[in-house]
Amino acid sequence: MGNADSIPVVSQLKSAVQAGCGDMNGALQTQENFTRQCPIISHMRNAIEDAVPPQERRPDTVCNALADVIPGVGHIKGAVHYAMGDHPQGERAMKAASRSTAVIGGTIVGLAVGGLGGAVTGGDAGNRYMDAAIATAEDAIKGKITPGEAFDGCAAPLLDTVEKHHKAGAMWDKVEKSTESSDKSQLVQAKGESAGMGE
Structure with a gap:
């Protein structure tokens, strides 16, 4: 060191x-x-x-950017900025911390479910979900969309992930059934051959 x-x-x-x-x-x-x-x-x-x-690039700017992306720290920093009336800085800190939280959470869940590949996919999904949720929330706050449309906008990435997982699961089931039927036919064939040898 x-x-x-x-x-x-x-x-x-x-x-x-x-x-x-x-x-x-x-x-x-x-x-x-x-x-x-x-x-x-x-x-x-x-x-x-x-x-x-x-x-x-000044030390205070870099330290601010670092604090913004740390989950929890960035959220507290954002709340302090909001309380002091500095809404642009508060918004930047909240968005950065929320995105990091989603990426870390997605990575952990993905790792637990699917190993290293799952971690990469989970982190990417967390990032995409948070981007969609932030954009949808901003549109709802500005009155560009209705509350129902906001809900649909936030749910869409999650539903896409569930649908992809379901399709992958269905495909895996087909592979397993194909393998099982192939194994059974090979077993029947092997039994037939062994029965023929005993004669």
Whole structure:
């Protein structure tokens, strides 16, 4: 690992001591070092910097974007922005945190149900579902659609997933029946051959 700035908890403790002693620049620099040096956190930072336009790349912007995508943290941050009257920032944080929550939830369920392939499919389905739900909710709030249409819009991705699963299950049933009938005919043939050998 690197120095104390790259170690989770230790870095934050160091920043707290620096800030408590009045060294705000040092505290900020310690956290800047942490986000650049700590494994995983530095990768997340790189991904966020790729998403944030270069003219907006400042530590506060990157930290804001990181906080927005963390489930729970982004929701709380969004609620605080709403409470302070900053609706665009509140909306951005809520959407980002909700999308991350859906992707993580879909990935976990997909992994449990279908292994690695299921995890990829579940994460993608979670992302698509949340995008559709957000777009539908926005249209409903703006009065562009009725409550019934909003419900249908939110339910559509879920129903599509259920339909695809049902079709896949039906196809699998056909494969199993085909295999069973093939196994039975082979068993009958084998019994016939063994009976012929005994004569």
